[in-house]
Each structure stands twice: as structure tokens, then as C-alpha cells.
Amino acid sequence: MEVYDLLVKGAILGETGRKTDIAIKDGKIVKLEPDIKAQAKELIPAEGRIAFPSFANMHTHVPMSLFRGIGADLPLMDWLQKVIWPLEGEFVSPEFVKAGTRLGVLEMIRSGTTLFMDMYFFEEAVGEVAEEAGIRAGLGFGILDFPTKVARTPEEYIKRARAFAEGLKGHDLVFPVICPHAPYTCSPKTLMMAREVAEEFGLYLHIHVAETRSEVDRIKEEYGKTPVRHLEDTGFLSDRVLCAHMVWVDGEEMEIVKERGAKVAHCPESNLKLGSGIAPLPDYLRKGIHICLGTDGSASNDNLDMLEEMSTMAKVHKGNSQNSKAIDARTALKIATENGFSAVGIKAGRIEEGYEADLILVNPDRPHLQPLHDLVAQVVYSAKSSDIETVICRGKVLMYKGEVKTLDEEKILAEAKVWGERIRTFLGRTRP
Numbered sequence: 347m348e349v350y351d352l353l354v355k356g357a358i359l360g361e362t363g364r365k366t367d368i369a370i371k372d373g374k375i376v377k378l379e380p381d382i383k384a385q386a387k388e389l390i391p392a393e394g395r396i397a398f399p400s401f402a403n404m405h406t407h408v409p410m411s412l413f414r415g416i417g418a419d420l421p422l423m424d425w426l427q428k429v430i431w432p433l434e435g436e437f438v439s440p441e442f443v444k445a446g447t448r449l450g451v452l453e454m455i456r457s458g459t460t461l462f463m464d465m466y467f468f469e470e471a472v473g474e475v476a477e478e479a480g481i482r483a484g485l486g487f488g489i490l491d492f493p494t495k496v497a498r499t500p501e502e503y504i505k506r507a508r509a510f511a512e513g514l515k516g517h518d519l520v521f522p523v524i525c526p527h528a529p530y531t532c533s534p535k536t537l538m539m540a541r542e543v544a545e546e547f548g549l550y551l552h553i554h555v556a557e558t559r560s561e562v563d564r565i566k567e568e569y570g571k572t573p574v575r576h577l578e579d580t581g582f583l584s585d586r587v588l589c590a591h592m593v594w595v596d597g598e599e600m601e602i603v604k605e606r607g608a609k610v611a612h613c614p615e616s617n618l619k620l621g622s623g624i625a626p627l628p629d630y631l632r633k634g635i636h637i638c639l640g641t642d643g644s645a646s647n648d649n650l651d652m653l654e655e656m657s658t659m660a661k662v663h664k665g666n667s668q669n670s671k672a673i674d675a676r677t678a679l680k681i682a683t684e685n686g687f688s689a690v691g692i693k694a695g696r697i698e699e700g701y702e703a704d705l706i707l708v709n710p711d712r713p714h715l716q717p718l719h720d721l722v723a724q725v726v727y728s729a730k731s732s733d734i735e736t737v738i739c740r741g742k743v744l745m746y747k748g749e750v751k752t753l754d755e756e757k758i759l760a761e762a763k764v765w766g767e768r769i770r771t772f773l774g775r776t777r778p
């Protein structure tokens with residue numbers, strides 16, 4: 347008789363309402379049937395719990411969790427130049443990155459995310475934490491034209507990115523990504539060096555594009571064209587490029603994105619909070635552009651909660667287009683789950699046989715979730731991340747009944763408070 351690694355008993359499938367057992371072996375969903383009579387190394391009783399695919403957070407800077415709440419209410423460029431960059435100059439180190447990542451990964455597991463795409467400094471430290479925690483992560487060093495603590499020249503950043511990619515060979519939960527920061531912080535030469543390394547190692551590229559109107563003006567002034575057109579003419583775009591934000595993009599640029607097969611990581615809450623604008627999501631969807639969802643860093647969101655991000659996404663575009671059908675609940679769920687995983691070639695984001703076992707169990711016995719009429723609509727519009735009780739990533743249980751199994755929650759929160767005090771001292775503040 348077959349022995350499964352994990353057997354989830356009696357869950358309700360969110361997408362169909364059907365009650366089923368979910369048998370998992372070697373990290374994959376191998377059987378979906380009611381009442382599976384087989385042995386398993388681990389059993390999860392899931393009576394009355396609703397199973398959904400877990401989330402893929404496709405654009406973030408997880409270590410920035412320690413900068414949460416600082417520089418609220420500023421526009422992007424002021425926020426970056428007056429607040430974030432000086433703080434990073436003072437604090438960013440492997441220890442800081444580790445502490446920030448632990449805090450961020452803890453928050454992500456608690457809110458049902460099992461893949462995140464990160465761009466920051468000292469990504470080796472991010473990778474170590476991700477592996478400890480058992481979460482998938484696509485990680486890359488931010489590549490810039492100006493000097494920071496990690497490198498002085500674009501060539502040095504590229505060297506660092508290359509060494510990082512070499513170092514992650516053979517790891518599979520955590521994979522390297524090449525991250526030129528943005529068209530306004532990377533010259534065409536830097537962009538193409540980044541693309542060459544990505545090609546050499548067969549990696550994805552992750553970049554910020556067209557986040558604000560002022561970025562568009564800046565690129566136009568410097569290169570005489572809009573950011574996406576500029577990336578296209580530079581030769582940077584391909585189906586292995588993940589473009590974060592893409593708020594200010596015209597019809598011609600959308601055609602380019604569609605033709606190249608580049609993916610868009612939509613970050614509605616960060617764009618709203620920094621006053622950057624609202625990306626033309628309904629147009630992207632109409633054109634069949636591959637859209638996934640990200641929270642951006644906690645210093646601009648101010649959390650890493652994909653459930654909330656998904657809900658905001660659905661609502662903001664309905665309101666903005668005065669069309670309640672602009673994005674429906676099923677589309678929102680797909681964007682937040684399957685579209686993220688598939689953007690980087692991972693077969694997850696659906697609870698089906700043959701898919702990776704990345705899923706969450708939601709407890710619907712909450713006042714804001716009863717009565718249940720439409721499971722998908724209710725998870726998108728009324729669930730809270732605290733309703734997520736169990737999180738499974740590639741067949742491994744990361745959280746069970748609200749308890750994170752792979753991280754020491756108490757220690758992480760204590761450590762975050764210590765960093766918070768150091769940051770406040772630097773800012774000359776005596777209390778929050």
C-alpha cells in the first residue's frame with residue numbers, strides 16, 4: 347500500500363466547494379479524492395477547513411520590514427532619497443538583513459505566502475532565512491549605477507550577482523534572480539550586463555519599471571522615450587523579465603510587453619500609499635498580459651499581506667474604472683496565486699493532481715465569513731490573514747493551526763524590537 351508524505355483529510359476545495367482529501371508525496375499533490383484510505387507519514391485533519399492555493403508575492407524587499415512605519419505619507423522620490431537611502435546607508439548589513447527577513451518571512455507564512463521575489467542587499471542572508479523557514483524565494487542583489495555598501499560600480503554589482511547565482515546552484519527552494527534596480531538607476535550598459543548574466547545562468551530578471559510619472563519624465567528627458575520603449579530599444583525585454591509596478595505605461599508600451607512576453611508584478615497598495623498612481627490593470631488583462639501580484643516592501647505598503655493586497659487590487663480597479671466586473675474574484679485569486687508561480691516556471695497555485703503542494707487552510711468559523719455562499723468571493727473580499735490556520739509549502743507544513751513550525755516567533759519579535767530601538771535612536775526619536 348502506498349504511503350504518502352502528508353495527507354490532508356476532509357478539506358473543502360475553495361474553488362469548487364467539493365470535500366476532499368489531499369494526498370501529497372515528494373512535494374506534489376498526487377491524489378485528490380474523498381476518503382483516501384492510505385497511510386501517511388503526517389496527517390492533517392481539515393474538517394470544515396477551506397483549502398486554497400497559497401500566495402506568490404512577486405515583488406518585495408523583505409528586509410525592509412524593519413523600516414515599517416517610517417516616512418509615512420511621503421511620495422516615492424522623497425521617501426527614497428530623504429528617508430530610506432540614509433537609513434540603508436546606516437543600517438544595512440547581513441545581520442540587519444537576516445533580522446528583517448525573519449520578521450518578513452514570519453509575516454508571510456502567517457498570511458499564506460509560499461513564494462516571494464526579493465530584491466535587496468546581502469541576499470545570501472535572505473536565502474539562509476528562507477531555507478530555514480522552508481519558503482520558496484527568488485532572490486537578487488539590487489544592481490545600481492551608484493555606489494552603496496555592497497559595491498561601487500555596476501561591474502562590481504554584476505560580479506556580486508554572478509557570485510550569488512553561482513553560490514545558489516543546486517538549491518531548489520531558493521533560486522537566484524538578476525535584479526537591475528530600475529531604468530532610472532541603471533544605464534543601458536548596466537541593463538545589458540545584467541541581461542547577459544541572466545542568460546548565462548538561465549535566470550529571471552526582476553526590475554522596477556514605470557512606477558511614477560516623474561520616472562517617466564526623467565527617462566523621457568534622458569533618452570527621449572518612455573521607460574518600456576527605452577527597455578525595448580536597449581534590448582532588455584524578454585519573457586524572462588518580471589517588471590514591477592508598471593503604473594505609467596501607454597498602449598504602445600503594452601503591445602511591446604505583450605509581444606515580448608514580459609510579466610508584470612502589480613503592487614497596488616504600495617502605489618496607492620506612495621501616491622504613485624493606479625496601474626491600468628483592466629487594460630493589461632484585456633490584452634492578455636501576464637499579471638501577478640506583489641506587496642512591495644513593508645516600508646511602503648506597510649505589510650506583506652497578500653490576502654489584503656488581493657482584496658485591494660480587486661476593489662481599486664472596480665472603483666477606478668466604475669465597473670464592478672473590471673476584475674472578478676476568481677481572476678483576483680488567480681493573479682495572486684497561480685500567475686505568480688507560473689511567472690517563474692513553478693507549477694503551483696492550483697490544488698490539482700500534479701501540482702506542487704503549496705496550499706493554505708482557512709478557518710471559516712468567523713463572524714466575518716459566515717454564512718458561506720461563495721467561497722472564492724468570500725476569501726477575496728472578506729477573509730483576513732488571521733483566518734489562515736495552516737500553510738503548506740512543497741508538501742512541508744510551515745504553519746499548523748496558527749503555529750509557525752519553522753521559525754521562533756517570540757525570538758523574532760524580540761529581535762525586531764531591538765532593531766526598532768536602534769533605528770529610533772539614529773532618527774533621534776525617543777518613542778514610536
Ligand SMILES: [Zn+2]
Pocket residue numbers: 405406407554590642643
Ligand atoms: Zn520595489
